[in-house]
Amino acid sequence: xxxxxKVYLIGAGPGAQDLITVRGARLLAQADxxxxxxxxxxxxxxxxxxxxxxxxGKRSGQRSMAQQVINQQLVDAAxxxxxxxxxxxxxxxxxxxxxxxxxxxxEAGIEADIVPGITTALAAAAATRQPLTKRGxxxxxxxxxxSTAPEHADHDAIPETDTLVQYMGGREAIATxxxxxxxxxxxxxxxxxIENVSRADQQIHRIDIAQLTQGLGTPHGPVLVMIGExxxxxxxxxxxxxxxxxxxxxxxx
Numbered sequence: 532x533x534x535x536x537k538v539y540l541i542g543a544g545p546g547a548q549d550l551i552t553v554r555g556a557r558l559l560a561q562a563d564x565x566x567x568x569x570x571x572x573x574x575x576x577x578x579x580x581x582x583x584x585x586x587x588g589k590r591s592g593q594r595s596m597a598q599q600v601i602n603q604q605l606v607d608a609a610x611x612x613x614x615x616x617x618x619x620x621x622x623x624x625x626x627x628x629x630x631x632x633x634x635x636x637x638e639a640g641i642e643a644d645i646v647p648g649i650t651t652a653l654a655a656a657a658a659t660r661q662p663l664t665k666r667g668x669x670x671x672x673x674x675x676x677x678s679t680a681p682e683h684a685d686h687d688a689i690p691e692t693d694t695l696v697q698y699m700g701g702r703e704a705i706a707t708x709x710x711x712x713x714x715x716x717x718x719x720x721x722x723x724x725i726e727n728v729s730r731a732d733q734q735i736h737r738i739d740i741a742q743l744t745q746g747l748g749t750p751h752g753p754v755l756v757m758i759g760e761x762x763x764x765x766x767x768x769x770x771x772x773x774x775x776x777x778x779x780x781x782x783x784x
Contacts, residue, residue, distance in 0.1 A: 533610075535610045535640070535641045535642075536563070536610075536612050536614055536615055536641075537614060537641075537642045537643070537644065538605060538609050538615045538616075538617060538636055538643045538644075539558050539614070539615070539616050539617070539643070539645070539646055540617045540619065540623040540627075540629055540643065540644070540645045540646070541555045541558060541616050541617065541618050541619065541623065541645075541646040541648065542555065542619055542620075542621055542622040542623050542627075542646060542647050542648015542649070542650075543567075543568075543571050543575050543618050543619060543621070544620075544621065544648045544654065544729070545649060545650075545651045545655075545728045545729040545730075546570070546572050546575075546727065546728060546729045546730040547572075547574075547729040547730060548575050548578070550649050550654065551578070551648065552647070552648065555646045555648065556578050558614070558616060558646065559579040559616060559618070560581075562579050562581075562582040562615065562616040563582060563612035563613055563614050564582060564583045564584075564585065564608045564611075564614075564615045564616070565579050565583070565585070565616045565618055566585045566587045566604060566605060566608065566616070566617050567584060567585070567586060567587065567588075567617075567618040567619075568588050568618065568619050568620050569586070569588025570588075570621075570753060571618050571619075571620055572730070575618070579616070582616070583612075585604065585608070587600075587604060598631050598632075601628075601632070602632055602634075602635035603635070605617060605632055605635065605636060605641075606639045606641060609636070609639075609641045610641075619648070620651075621648055621649070622647050622648045622649070622650040623646075623647070624645065624647065625650050625674065626674075626676055629645070651698065651728050651753070651755050652672075652674055652696045652698075652755065652757070654728045654729045655696075655723075655725045655728045655755050655757060658725060658728055658729060658733060658735065659735055659757075659762075661757070662761060663694045663757070663761060664693075664761060668693070668761055669693035669694045669759055669760060669761035670693060671692040671693045672693065672695075672696065673690035673694070673695055673696065674696045674698060675689065675696070675698070676697065676698040677699070677706070677707070689707065689710050689711065689714070693759055693760070693761065694758070694761045694762070695756075695758040695759055696755065696756070696757050696758075697755070697756040697757075697758070698755060699753065700724075700754050700755060700756035701726075701747050701749075701753075701754035704724075704743050704746050704747045704756065705745070705746045707743065707756065708740050708741075708743035708744040711740050712741075716740055716758075717740070718739065718740050718741035719739045719740070719741065720739060720758065720759065720760065721737065721739055721763045721764075722739055722740055722742070722743050722756060722757070722758050722762065723736070723756075723757045723758075724736045724738065724743075724747060724754060724755070724757075725754070725755045725756075725757070726751065726752050726753070726755075727751070728753070728755060730752070732751070732752065743756070743758075
């Protein structure tokens with residue numbers, strides 16, 4: 532049996548083509564096969580015109596390819612090509628199912644390497660000009676998601692920290708807000724909701740926990756929810772490009 536190729540798990544970043552790392556872009560330009568998530572933009576795939584592209588998208592709340600099938604496709608691709616890229620939105624090692632894919636590759640004796648990407652929370656902090664930590668206000672940050680494996684469906688704990696960042700938070704907004712209020716968080720604690728971070732159709736909305744209990748409607752893209760006093764705007768901060776009222780009509784359409 533011929534020696535299998537090498538697989539790179541590459542973080543595509545939050546969406547904008549120029550936010551992928553230089554190393555990630557270089558490997559994409561050399562790839563024989565690219566297996567990419569649904570969140571990877573068409574502009575990002577322009578960086579690998581020579582590669583065979585396989586969509587293996589997984590989207591919250593939508594029918595998607597089983598992880599076991601993706602694992603097997605990775606193994607099969609490495610057995611027929613020299614350089615295989617598994618291209619993931621954000622960073623592969625944060626809510627990216629990297630553990631399952633690395634296990635499958637290791638069991639098959641296939642070499643793998645990881646190229647980190649800009650995770651959505653950091654891109655959102657930059658887009659809103661709102662640091663996740665702030666001296667005297669917030670010195671701890673937690674990233675969490677309510678999307679769990681079926682056997683952990685009852686795991687709904689929210690971390691106790693100064694700044695909370697919920698990935699894939701659109702569908703869980705009401706439940707998250709209600710749990711926060713039940714645990715003593717102030718109704719007027721600031722919340723920043725970002726849809727399609729770093730993309731041309733990015734939307735930023737500033738509300739509070741009380742307003743979050745109304746839900747976010749049906750978003751048109753991935754949603755990140757940031758909660759905490761660090762999200763409170765600075766006195767002279769310009770919000771001209773943002774919506775500061777309740778969630779805009781396009782989120783409820």
